[in-house]
Amino acid sequence: MEPPLRDLPQLLVINPPAFFNYGDPFAAKFAVLRAWESPLPLPGFLSAHAQSARALLCSGAARCRRRGMAVANAGEVFSDDVADEAVGLALAVLRRVSAADRFVRRGLWAEEGDFALGSKLAGKRVGIVGLGSIGLQVAKRLEAFGCPVSYNSRTKKPSVSYPFYANVNSQQTQTHHMIDKSVLLALGKDGILINVCRGAIIDEKELVQSLVRGEIRGAGLDVFENEPNVPEELLSLDNVILSPHVAVFTEESFQDLAELMIANLEAFFSNEPLITLVIDE
Ligand SMILES: NC(=O)C1=CN([C@@H]2O[C@H](COP(=O)(O)OP(=O)(O)OC[C@H]3O[C@@H](n4cnc5c(N)ncnc54)[C@H](O)[C@@H]3O)[C@@H](O)[C@H]2O)C=CC1
Numbered sequence: 001m002e003p004p005l006r007d008l009p010q011l012l013v014i015n016p017p018a019f020f021n022y023g024d025p026f027a028a029k030f031a032v033l034r035a036w037e038s039p040l041p042l043p044g045f046l047s048a049h050a051q052s053a054r055a056l057l058c059s060g061a062a063r064c065r066r067r068g069m070a071v072a073n074a075g076e077v078f079s080d081d082v083a084d085e086a087v088g089l090a091l092a093v094l095r096r097v098s099a100a101d102r103f104v105r106r107g108l109w110a111e112e113g114d115f116a117l118g119s120k121l122a123g124k125r126v127g128i129v130g131l132g133s134i135g136l137q138v139a140k141r142l143e144a145f146g147c148p149v150s151y152n153s154r155t156k157k158p159s160v161s162y163p164f165y166a167n168v169n170s171q172q173t174q175t176h177h178m179i180d181k182s183v184l185l186a187l188g189k190d191g192i193l194i195n196v197c198r199g200a201i202i203d204e205k206e207l208v209q210s211l212v213r214g215e216i217r218g219a220g221l222d223v224f225e226n227e228p229n230v231p232e233e234l235l236s237l238d239n240v241i242l243s244p245h246v247a248v249f250t251e252e253s254f255q256d257l258a259e260l261m262i263a264n265l266e267a268f269f270s271n272e273p274l275i276t277l278v279i280d281e
């Protein structure tokens with residue numbers, strides 16, 4: 001028999017979910033109170049339930065942590081998918097997958113014959129900026145392609161033997177626009193850039209110019225500085241693959257995320273340490 005609702009720990013869910021609605025299996029273990037289904041405005045909803053609830057599902061981790069709340073994140077749940085997307089974008093740019101698709105659909109194969117040559121991924125030198133959980137998965141995949149890997153990260157990682165570079169440019173002091181004109185010029189005409197991280201780490205205006213002028217070979221972009229707006233110039237370029245910030249979007253990763261959330265909530269309600277507690281580096 002299901003325990004009565006009042007005996008279940010209460011969860012306050014603030015934002016409507018993107019890919020699951022906190023139904024089963026959440027409902028079997030928790031009393032889920034959804035702010036967007038409440039007749040009360042959010043402040044009223046929070047003051048009505050905050051006394052009895054101990055767990056809050058929301059975005060805005062930094063603000064919660066400043067108020068002394070324990071915060072759990074998605075841990076490594078998305079790392080495989082984002083790494084797959086990064087390698088997929090690299091292959092798509094080098095082998096010109098989207099352009100080839102358009103070539104066939106437009107009937108140009110029959111009209112014009114051969115499609116322009118692409119370039120192989122195998123053996124290409126790869127620099128990874130940010131060798132965290134996603135970066136490590138990218139490195140693992142690219143090793144299988146025979147690519148020599150090096151990396152830049154905040155600190156050298158003792159667990160890997162890839163060459164470490166302390167800076168990606170001569171004046172690297174912050175993450176914002178760390179991929180600037182000097183990095184793009186160093187990448188050169190045969191180089192490609194893949195971004196599955198955040199748009200703001202690249203100086204997007206400089207990137208657009210480099211692509212338009214052919215100063216780099218191409219780019220695969222899942223993230224942009226001003227999403228969902230994409231610079232107009234990129235839309236007509238054949239050497240760019242555009243993706244709407246979907247690197248994590250697989251059925252499997254959202255299933256894994258739901259399981260991780262439940263495991264974190266169960267740990268929390270049993271006074272055990274959170275599985276993916278966010279801590280300061
Ligand atoms: N496109 C998408 O759908 C997704 C994008 N992401 C983004 O991917 C990025 C990486 O995520 P994770 O690997 O899970 O994070 P992580 O925290 O495991 O790794 C981040 C790495 O970047 C390094 N880093 C941080 N600031 C740096 C700086 N200024 N210069 C050089 N290295 C720096 C850190 O030392 C760390 O090794 C994040 O920006 C995240 O927002 C994450 C999930 C999905």
Ligand SMILES: O=CC(=O)O
Binds near residue numbers: 078
């Ligand atoms: O970009 C998505 C994320 O989880 O970060």
